[in-house]
Amino acid sequence: MVDDTPVELYFEDIAPGARYDSGTATVTEESIARFDLEFGLPEADGSRDQRRSAASSYVASITMRLLVESGFRPAGGIQGSGIDDLRWPNPVRAGDVLRISSEVLETRRSRSRPEKGIVRVRTTTLNDRNAPVQTMTAHVLVPCRASDAA
Amino acid sequence: MVDDTPVELYFEDIAPGARYDSGTATVTEESIARFDLEFGLPEADGSRDQRRSAASSYVASITMRLLVESGFRPAGGIQGSGIDDLRWPNPVRAGDVLRISSEVLETRRSRSRPEKGIVRVRTTTLNDRNAPVQTMTAHVLVPCRASDAA
Numbered sequence: 001m002v003d004d005t006p007v008e009l010y011f012e013d014i015a016p017g018a019r020y021d022s023g024t025a026t027v028t029e030e031s032i033a034r035f036d037l038e039f040g041l042p043e044a045d046g047s048r049d050q051r052r053s054a055a056s057s058y059v060a061s062i063t064m065r066l067l068v069e070s071g072f073r074p075a076g077g078i079q080g081s082g083i084d085d086l087r088w089p090n091p092v093r094a095g096d097v098l099r100i101s102s103e104v105l106e107t108r109r110s111r112s113r114p115e116k117g118i119v120r121v122r123t124t125t126l127n128d129r130n131a132p133v134q135t136m137t138a139h140v141l142v143p144c145r146a147s148d149a150a
Numbered sequence: 151m152v153d154d155t156p157v158e159l160y161f162e163d164i165a166p167g168a169r170y171d172s173g174t175a176t177v178t179e180e181s182i183a184r185f186d187l188e189f190g191l192p193e194a195d196g197s198r199d200q201r202r203s204a205a206s207s208y209v210a211s212i213t214m215r216l217l218v219e220s221g222f223r224p225a226g227g228i229q230g231s232g233i234d235d236l237r238w239p240n241p242v243r244a245g246d247v248l249r250i251s252s253e254v255l256e257t258r259r260s261r262s263r264p265e266k267g268i269v270r271v272r273t274t275t276l277n278d279r280n281a282p283v284q285t286m287t288a289h290v291l292v293p294c295r296a297s298d299a300a
Contacts, residue, residue, distance in 0.1 A: 039215040056230060057211040064207040065189040083236040
């Protein structure tokens with residue numbers, strides 16, 4: 001079912017410990033090959049054996065899609081100011097069904113931009129065997145509801 | 151001119167302070183829109199105004215392409231074990247011509263995998279006005295030439 005009326009989140013709506021899940025995305029042999037071709041990546045390299053696994057930048061791009069479609073919907077869209085600690089602990093292969101689970105680690109008002117808050121969110125991308133295939137910690141700028149600080 | 155005989159680098163060939171440059175990639179309105187469509191990204195959000203800028207995951211994917219094609223060519227391909235400190239200090243827009251410049255920060259033998267070394271490399275993606283549009287520090291696994299440790 002498509003959610004036509006997503007709830008937009010303001011800084012005040014987001015608390016440490018909050019969790020957001022996503023739908024799923026299925027990776028295919030064709031989609032792995034298409035990404036490799038478009039971004040000029042070699043067909044096989046030291047990290048990607050005969051049974052070709054997905055490029056890590058493809059896994060990151062799928063994760064962004066799942067994140068945008070998840071319950072974590074800051075008003076105005078996801079405005080990332082950076083990512084720390086991006087890892088790919090397990091390979092992604094054709095047939096894998098991916099989903100994400102995000103947890104808010106920390107929230108704080110921005111000092112330089114008082115109309116915004118900064119939310120530190122840890123996003124884990126999992127396959128259908130529940131193994132993590134990507135982990136990252138992102139810093140996201142989220143608008144504050146209150147206009148008194150604007 | 152296509153370089154048909156790239157030099158493959160082993161751990162022993164890579165020293166702190168070494169720099170590697172790349173060719174260029176031109177971003178177009180069509181390529182920005184195609185990536186957004188493929189990865190289900192909203193057409194405009196808080197971080198991407200009317201003159202649509204490229205998705206950060208698209209900038210990261212272009213960077214991976216430039217990196218793979220650059221002089222930094224570990225034997226067996228680029229096998230990343232992770233990325234720290236990924237930032238997008240300036241937007242990328244249609245017409246921008248991107249290139250990368252990488253600098254080796256640190257090299258060390260892997261303790262858990264003695265046939266490999268770990269190279270910490272800082273890659274800055276620049277536009278044609280020399281402004282940084284992405285910065286990242288990656289940890290790359292590079293095979294050692296000497297087989298005595300294998």
